[in-house]
Amino acid sequence: MPARKREYDEDDVRVRPGRSSRPRTRTRPKHEDAVDALVITVDRGRYGCVREGGDDDIVVAMRARELGRKSVVVGDRVALVGDTSGAAGALARIVRIAERTSVLRRTADDDDTTPEGRLERVVVANAEQLVIVSALADPPPRTGFIDRCLVAAYDAGIEPLLCLTKNDLAGPEQVLDYYAELDLPYVLLRPDSDLDDLRARLAGRMSVLVGHSGVGKSTLVNRLVPAALRAVGVVSAIGKGRHTSTSAVALRLPRVGRRKDDPGWIIDTPGIRSFGLAHVSAESLLHGFPDLVEGTLDDQPHCDHMSADCTLEKWVAAGNADPRRLASYRRLLSSRAGEPAGS
Template sequence: MAAKRREYDEEDVRVRPGRSSRPRTRTRPRHENAVEGFVVAVDRGRYTCVVTDPADPGVPGGGPDERTVTAMRARELGRKSVVVGDRVALVGDTSGVTGALARIVRIAERTSVLRRTADDDETTAEGRLERVVVANADQLVIVSSLADPPPRTGFIDRCLVAAYDADIEPLLCLTKADLAAPDAVLDYYAELDLPYVLVRPDSDPEQVSRLLSGHVSVMVGHSGVGKSTLVNRLVPAAERAVGTVSAIGRGRHTSTSAVALRLPPPEPPSRKRKGDPGWIVDTPGIRSFGLAHVSAESLLHGFPDLVEGTLDCPVNCEHTAGEVDCKLDAWVAAGHADPRRLASYRRLLASRAGEVE
């Protein structure tokens, strides 16, 4: 005789209790008492921030007080990255004493973001890695030596494209001017009216400090061009490591991570330099400045001397050497731009397409 099939009702259903009786909510604390900080260094999940307290009105001639605070990123930030140059809100122990740890709970809206695409050997299955170099900079100082190693205009062109794409003003800093004349490099950029400064071993660092005063300036350059030496002259307390140039003309990497350094006030005080003395963001020496994140249109804006020559190009012209109807060749042939600039622009176009530069 077959067993009678049992019928189940709702009383047989067992409901698993929740892990917590506390209801979930998306409401986040406002942290109204958070203090503002400026990120000056990032190292393995720890963020060094400078917190500035306003000047005490009861102290005649007293300036604002600064302290350095170590912080971690709060979980409520999610996947938002924190980089050097970010202006953040801090809670927790912001005293700055040894062993104290605060939390970064907010990141202020960035006024600019300087990016570069990582080198070819830093690719993933999704493509080349994109790195944020610094946030909130308003000046890009492109450091290039005039000799030992020789200047690389291709690298300078890449940096200019990145600066214009990030809406950051460029400044060309030519070092080792005692070893070679700057005429060839300056002639190459003659149509751009690019601001520049020459640096020699006996140069007064004040001439560079005046150009950096009041700015957040990020310094980029190949290893061995004298960038760290220049930083040490501008900020003696920085003590950035200085390297040498190898026999094949390549510098050895000395700076290993980006760091923001406040420029010291002039001694004696100068009428030409008032207010905030400014910040220098020293970056590790790099051998390439990838631009895969820059659109083809923005790439052209890095070559303002070529823009007018594209006005008569057909719609959707890619401006490559293979474009029969591209008007850039005629523009250069008529003497409106340096042919080396067109060649550099097309090399960058080719590198974006994954071809060998």
Template sequence: MRRREYDESDVRVRPGRSTRARTRTRPRHEQAVDAFVVAVDRGRYTCALDDGTVLLAMLARELGRAGVVVGDRVAVVGDLSGRAGSLVRIVRVAPRTSTLLRSADDGAGTPAWREKVIVANAVQLVIVSALADPPPRTGFIDRCLVAAYDAGITPLLCLTKADLAGPEAVLDYYADLGLRYVLCRPDEDPAALRTALADQLSVLVGHSGVGKSTLVNRLVPEARRAVGTVSAVGKGRHTSSSAVALPLAGGGWVIDTPGVRSFGLAHISPDDLLHGFAELADASTGCLPNCDHSGLGGDCGLDKAVADGAADPRRLASYRRLLASRAGDEPPS
């Protein structure tokens, strides 16, 4: 018997699980309703409608792995009743007006995936710092200022525990910057802060133990944010585990974020670091072309500004520490 010879026509291809033609056209969801993301937890998003209804949502499949964070404006479809057990889908994410980022670490070699979006669409960054117990850390404040200016967000310095120490030293350090600030005491209502937050989307950042959660509980009593204590070495324990947006009685939102120990700036270029040092940025016009502002090569216009009394030497030292930290030559402050 002659053996049969096979060719390509004998090959059978098993069809896939679905024979429906794929399309790149996404559903328009014209009936989707606008919502505001107030919390994120393990792939579930708590959203608030304009009428105050709170919904639990998940990302629609067509969005893929789109990053959605607290502060995002989204469009949702599904059961909008807010009943327990109901789940809606996020089908669109609106373009952001601002994005506040921080890196996990400093250093020029820090990979891009280590950058973390803290919040979206904030218009005001409230930097919370205690005047004592723990003492103020201007290096951390400087980092937050750089991040705020880079994101196009207005900074506000909130100095807590004003009953333990005066603000003169901190305010003197930022005198040339004209930084807005409010003072808060634990035994008084934070009226000045409440006024500054009205009708704004503001985000609070600060080290653990500076009294941030205490402030939030005074601003939004129903929030019941956990309040921690400060150890004997001046370090507080983390009391907020995730960012959450809370509505203010007079209008606006305040976003409470977890306490942080460092604020990495690896995502910001050396030139853009000057955004947080406005007085030094003006002085840098006297630098030679391609000046790295480190002072190691001499003839830096920043040194001349300090010598002429036009800039604070402490601010220049802080800026150069940030440069060295970003290059990996010095640990983060």
């Protein structure tokens, strides 16, 4: 007689207790009680923030895990939870980053690369104005660097302002003549200059200052914000300044006299020797040279603007633009292709 197939009921089943854990969920807390703040410093995973509409007490914060890989940079407007008192030892958490109105980027130096290529760095977020600080002498002005900054500003949708220092040592004619067709706003400064014109251009705005080491940027920052205590460097004998600032920092401009308008913010950046533009497309490079745009209108499609047969070449040769501007534009094009870049 064949054996009967055994039937099982619930008493025969062994149930193993599972691991006790909370079920995973994609639902994130809304943090409706979060405090709005502005990031003014970044230092090894700690972010110095000031509360929007509050005093200038610095709240130290760290990134919340829910931000994932989103970077936080100086100029970011964020939401904080936790201990936002600003007391010694207190630590808040950044749980949200507001949408950025602008992002100023630069590609790292040639020797700062990864297997995927040159590193792209976000300099600051939400800047409205790029103040390009250049000395007229000691060290001499470098229009190639200024051109790079202009391209980065136009690419980011930030208005540029040229700030020419050390006007007591040299005149501005050569630099201003080079940019004569751009209608580029500028201010001239010497050690005894008042800063009224510059303050008026900074009022109510978030402005970021960039410039080579030794051009007087830290001295200018100390004059604008006496409490900044930024170190003032000494220009070396070979004409290249040593680095005097090592990290970007946002500084609230003080009110002057009885003026009630918002004096604005400035972001002081470290002195840099290059401003890489590998992140900017070849087409966007031309935005930094609006005086050359007309010469490209009749050019052949997909022209690289590098050959002698280029319409732009003939247009400039006919006296419609400064040949130095075309040479600078071509140096930037070449640097994107991996060739040595101009200064």
